[in-house]
Amino acid sequence: MAENKNNTDNKLTAKDFKSDQEVRWCPGCGDHAIMAAIQKSLPEMGHPKENFTFISGIGCSSRFPYYMDTYGFHSIHGRAAAIASGTKTSNPELSVWQVTGDGDSLAIGGNHFIHTVRRNIDINIVIFNNEIYGLTKGQYSPTSKLGAKTKTSPYGTIENPFHPGELVIGSQGKFFARSVDNNIKLNQEIFLEAEKHKGTSVVEILQNCVIYNDKTHAVIADKKYKDERQIVLRHGEKMIFGSERNKGIVLDGLKLKVVEIGKDGYTEDDILVHDATEPNPGVHQMLANMRYPEYPVAVGVIRNVESGTYERKMEEQIKQVQEESEYKCVDDLLNSGSTWEVK
């Protein structure tokens, strides 16, 4: 039990969010860095500590709530989105975070995932995407690349993977961001944006599983290549990348295209400016779907569109109906409609 600290007076720090439980992820696992970023960003969000609630399903990532000194619920496989939906709808004042993996959220929990996004309940979903089942020791997941050789696909998978961003946008999602586990600074930035956004915020973190799928994201995440193979998107800024900041994204007909500034007649003026708040998801979808080697992989907040949230609409509906209601208490309800006296 943590000591009772008056959270509104004292500024919270990352340390306030560390629980007394020993962290049991494998050494070198990407989860450690993601947790560090979350713990660093929570004090910046302006909520009292007791309002943070972390909810998870099953999998390596889902052990997350145990390591956080907040309210937490480690639930059952795939169901965290539904549980978090109930928690947030019940008490809209809470800052509700769902921590999940690619299997938990997109396989067994796929149905809850798309419906939560569709309803636009104001929860933050952080998907640790390592493209593998870690806790069950190395079977392929719904995000494993086509052909991936795993314990249950010794000859390579024969099914196409889900891309979380595509699924979010296809489910009418209003917020999607992507990052890489070890980019703690960018991740902090993204978590703050996710929390600020009213509605379901989905953050995909490309996370390395050092044991069962090591270096699956290395081709873009490795320090040697990351400037060339990742593009950091920020709202209102030009889509420029490259170690020499000389490459950019332009719209070529109906497709995105990578160009070199100063080459083939392209100038900086031709480079697209990122507008995360554009309701039309067309460009966001193309940005989310950019894959190496044809494109750099987009990281940062790709889509951030404000729209009414489920739990607020419910509160408003209740308020409206109550204002017009003739009932003050249950006795009124029981005696409503057709009744008769027996004398």
Next chain:
Amino acid sequence: MSKKTDVIEREDVVVRFAGDSGDGMQLTGTLFSDTSAFIGNDLSTFPDYPSEIRAPQGTIGGVSGFQVHFGHKQVNTPGDYADVLVAMNPAALKANSKWVKTGGTIIVDEDSFTDKFLKKAGYETNDPITEDKLDGYNVIKAPISTLTKESLKDVGLDPKSILRSKNMFALGMVYWLFSRPLKYTEQFFEKKFKNKPKVIEANKKVLEAGYHYAETVELLTPTYQISPAEIEKGTYRNIDGNKATAWGFIAAAEKANLKLFCGSYPITPASEILQELSTRRDFGVKTFQAEDEIAGICTALGASFAGSLAVTTTSGPGLALKSEAVGLAVMAELPLVIVDVQRGGPSTGLPTKPEQSDLLQALYGRNGESPVVVMAASTPSNCFKYAFKAAKISVEHMVPVILLTDGFIANGSQPWKIPSMSEYPDIKVPIVSKDEKNWMPYARDPQKLSRTWAIPGTPGFEHRIGGLEKDELKGSVSHDPQNHEKMVNLREEKVQKVKNYIPEQTVDGDEEGDLLVVGWGGTFGHLKTAVDELRKDGFNISLAHFNYIKPLPKNTGEVLSKFKQILVCELNKGQFADYLRMNFPKNEYLKYNKVQGQPFTTIEIKEHIKKLLEG
């Protein structure tokens, strides 16, 4: 046919309305029941309808029925056999003639008895009366469709709408037969079709036409007089089991001063609970129509974690899908009420028909040692009381509760003496006290063995719960073998402690005798009627009808031990009998079971008991 109209005083009468599923028989039956209730009869109803919304017209599969039993005395069942059957087409006659008392009255719409519809109904001749051996019955062939059209020819409605109101003609006839006033039904039209004066006029006209037709031709002999019932003084209303369940939860939320949250997925025959709760935004009820059964219970559990009074409603197949999350609620030790409105199974089974075959699923249908409180309501109106009690136990003991009802009491209705909420007890919510020091999430109340509830948003009580085994005090993850065994035992003991907070089992009749009839849940009305009637005939029998199943009331063993024989009657293959045998192995348990997707009939129970006792 006799032209003389005799008036017969009767204690009780059963009327069955039957027609195509589009003929409006449910409404007709409901309106007749309401009028009977308003003039002071006690009654019980049973809608019996197909699972298809509109099965092929004129076929047996598409027949929808509504039976109402009303009387001068207390009425406990919708009745076995009908005194009067209204059959709107040949299929309705074919499907229902076997449910009419020998010599009873059958009203048919003769216009629908064409070759085509006779054939569709499966009649081989064009004389269904002889074919069904109904010659000794009082069969009234009325040209209902023709007269409906005739009476509405000047109203200016389209032919389809005109024909749709023929059920009101039949209702008018039945009103005359039982000397019922038309005004309650007319008031219903005025309210229902507020902005459609033409429709109000048409319905009134047809209803009156039916009434006057019956009066003029005086061919309905005899007419019946049922005096108002001698029932307790008070204000009454009609209520069905699903609405009573929904209201019971709203009442519990008021007493507990908690927000009510219902996470559910529509399923027959439970959907009306979710529907009623969705209407109750005026009571601040939050309903969440989830994407599936699993999300239904999981959103509810998430809401419980956040401090709501949480419920989820379903039927057998849905309970199967929810079982993993019920286990999580067991482990997390959060309050949650799961309503299972039972229907015929297994699998999709008989969605609209009653059965009691989910008992063992409710008790044991989960992985691991996963005890929950199991209760059952036994009449449409006491669904209110048991929903309230389920919520009270769940919150006060921090334990999931499964409340069993069934399609029979969920859809059936009866007059209900409206209680005052002041008669209901408070619900004490075990919320952590804000100044408590050294609080531990799994520390327990010594009497109830329940933990306390620390709700997100409460400063200083941040903690983690979950599905992994918990340390017995701190609630952190523990794989310790001794701790696991201790926790398994504690969770079971916690459920058993509920025994100290529920009433003792009562016996209807003497406390000892030749035979104890045992039942549970929705069969109460039939068992009570059968036992009462046999006691009047001098049989030395009693009834013990259970509402609390896990834990069983404290005195259960004692109650059972005082009878020479025990007969457990259930609409399943003997699940409660086996459960009793497991708990009290020394007794011998005879079983009487029925799995036809239909309620018991009083007659078959009586016959079985007589045979048993008379050898």
